[in-house]
Amino acid sequence: MADVAALNTAGVAADAVSKDLAGPRGARPRRAISRRNVFLYGTLFVISVYYLLPLYVMIVTSLKGMPEIRLGNVFSPPMEITFEPWVKAWAEACTGLNCDGLSRGFWNSVQITVPSVILSIAIASLNGYALANWRFKGADVFFTILIFGAFIPYQVMLYPMVIILREIGLYGSLSGLVLVHTIFGMPILTLLFRNYFTSLPEELFKAARVDGAGFWGIYFKIMLPMSLPIFVVALIIQITGIWNDFLFGVVYTRPESYPMTVQLNNIVNSVQGVKEYNVNMAATLLTGLVPLIVYFASGKLFVRGIAAGAVKG
């Protein structure tokens, strides 16, 4: 009995070491007691169920037909799998006279998201770099204002932004919307970048200055190559944020460039007789797919980047 336990422990430990060289460094378990592990994995399992439940409900529901939805509860698996709700959500669902579902907004969302993400990250990273390494007089004041800005509800700024955009002649254009996303993404991103650049070893920066490198030289040759993780974090925050945005997309653009979320709102809020929950769920999943894919694809880098940006303040 004792032998078996020892064997297990050794196996687990070996496994952990080989798998995770740079892994957890927390409270190293003295021994992998199975009761402790049962508790640990049991808890994590239960929590995972709670976290996965809504996703499960969304997927299951989107595969059911309406009669089945009316009968059953939300958790029961579909008796007969149908992909019709997905087809309908993507290509057929109507709002008003337009019956082409979400497909209408997909490219618009891409067209909005790509430039907005690039511009907002480019500017915020420069801000962070200037704040961390080239602090000028008054920089802290502007940074504080930015942090304050992070708290301002978007609704409050809706009207001033309409006026600002009107005055600079960008109202209703894609560039205007890109500008809005850049402005409202700036506070949190700047905070992340500033903290990240502050955490980089100062010697690097000083050495480069001694070599005669200037502001831009150091940024492009030293800082950028070292900042992949934080750029991934910023990418993820911005892509999910901008892709999921409804308010700015609908207020600052015109119908021909409405993002996908506007169609999502229209599908979910247009009730034609009965609420078609299956189509709503399929539409929801389809809309969420892009950020989810981006997220899953870069999940590991995300944690690493956050670690670098958040810890050293």
Place this chain on the structure above:
Amino acid sequence: MTSIKAFLTATTVLAAATAVQAADLEVTHWWTSGGEAAAVAEFAKAFDATGNKWVDGAIAGGGNTARPIMISRITGGDPMGATQFNHGRQAEELVEAGLMRDLTDLAEQEGWRDIVKPASLLESCTLDGKIYCVPVNIHSWEWLWLSNKAFEDAGVPVPQNWDEFVAAAPALEKAGKVPLAVGGQPWQIHGVFRVLLISLAGADIYQKVYGEKDAEVAAGPEVAKIFKAADDARKMAAKSNVQDWNQATNLVITDQAGGQIMGDWAQGEFQVAGEVAGQDYTCLPALGVGQALETGGDAFYFPLLDDPEQAKAQEDLARVMLDPKVQVAFNLKKGSVPIRGDVDVNAANDCMKKGLTLLAEGQAVPSQEQLMSQDSINQINDLMAEFFSTPSMTAEEAQERFADIVGSAT
């Protein structure tokens, strides 16, 4: 009438002939439910037939979601070609700021003052003697929709008035039905209250409270009776777990609920579901007891545009919307009453005919949007929503707060 028709045909031909002048016109609205979308398609069809192109800018979620977007667009200097508002005071300030197009010339040319009935509709579009909008339909709130089958299941006859309905509530509950379906959104609950007020207390009291904002009447015994009736209504609606008005209508259509108090637009949903008035469902205008109907409705406003071709298209659209044929086609689908007194309504069904008769005989009262600012209406909305969802709030308490709001209303 024939001359108008001839004129319209002429303009249609003219427009078709000079198709070069045609333009794409973006029209924003919040009509996205089944019946509403079918109705708006009639406008689009007729407008496209003039050689122009209707670019649909539907925004779901009702006026409160759509209006900020419309207002931002107009004030931001990037207006659409035409936009829906409830007529009344919603667009007043936009007009005052000179952002909306003056339609007076067109109206005189087309003789709108003669054809639009009741005249109060066009008055709501008028500011300082100039006309700024095109009313397209008459909606009245004062309707009780009843499911015949639900009452059959409960073993009671279909009620003919509000009191019978209240009396039938226990039987409905016993049969597992929700007696009164009410969507949870505040405007719907306020609607229920206002219908009770106009139908049970009469048009005079309504005018005093909503029109003259008389806080004493609002605190008085007549209105107290209405709050008692509203108390009945909230008990009957206690088990109604839906948000949207058409979900509540659907409870009636599927016989899960006894009835719903909702404007005549609910009729469009019954039609889409293939139900027949009198056979599957019963409609009681003014709750079967009153004589007055509110005559509110929707109107289209035309923002000032620089492009002459689009401006021309705006005129085409305004004409199309008032065309007799289009009026009938649109309103049949929408479940509302045409704004022209001179159109043929033989195609109208039982309920719409009842409404037309009542409008012809009874008193047509202005809608709340014509009498009160949206701000005050929303305050009452909130109060009513709170009253319905808070069983511990007494009718007296609610009335007291109602009178306060009325006293300070604008």
Place this chain on the structure above:
Amino acid sequence: MPQQRRPNQLFRNLHAKVAAIPMILTATIVFVGGTLWTVLYSFTSSGLLPRLNFVGLAQYERLWSTRRWLVSVENLAIFGVGKMVFALVIGFVLAALLDQKIRFENTFRTILLYPFALSFIVTGLVWQWILNPDFGVQSVVRGLGWESFSFDPLYNPDIVIYGILIAALWQTTGLVMCLMLAGLRGIDEDIWKAARVDGIPMWKTYLFIVIPMMRPVLITALVIIATAIVKVYDLVVAQTSGGPGIASEVPAKYVYDMMFSSQNLGQGFAASTMMLLSVLIVVIPWAYLEFGGRKRHG
């Protein structure tokens, strides 16, 4: 023109200043300008369009005598405290669990973090549905034989704000967990060794040694959670639209409805001003602590 003797007043860090121009413009024009504009118009009777017809404090008097605003503030307080406490505690506990050299750490982390990729509207819809008494949790439990079971937070005015809290926590704790995990990984291994040598129990090590060392990460998490609390709007709209009645109204929704539905900009701006004021009360002391007197390299 700066004199040659003191070139570093204006030209010092010139490139940094140039690079920071977008930030300076955003901070001054949008955030400061927009805020001042909002405050100014909160003293007017502006309706649908902003107009400078001053009415003194009338908007504020009305604001604080409006029941819906009071309910909104109370809800925000409950929601804010609940979300802050639970998000930090749950986030930390989850991070500590994941930090126990477990297998499948990546899988668990992904599961806990994926809700962050979904918008609040989506989150609200799904949870509205799960919490719907007619087909959600309540009906399932009743279907299992417990007929009297009642769980309908979204339809009960007394607890509706907790129904919203459940959904909000589901969406946010994953991100907080990730931040915390990152913080834990930044703690030196030697600290743990020393604690173990001294025989300090694990929970005490966490509470008295590790957490104080995680101050920067805690502050980052705090800022992110706090901004989300103040801005909560979409979630409420998607889940309850503020109902039943006005039981789940929140300040951001009051602002939005006043500005665009009631067409009473003045009242909306008065409400925004109150919100911004309370944010300032928190941010200014923070900035003072963060930057006050302390000088760093540069």
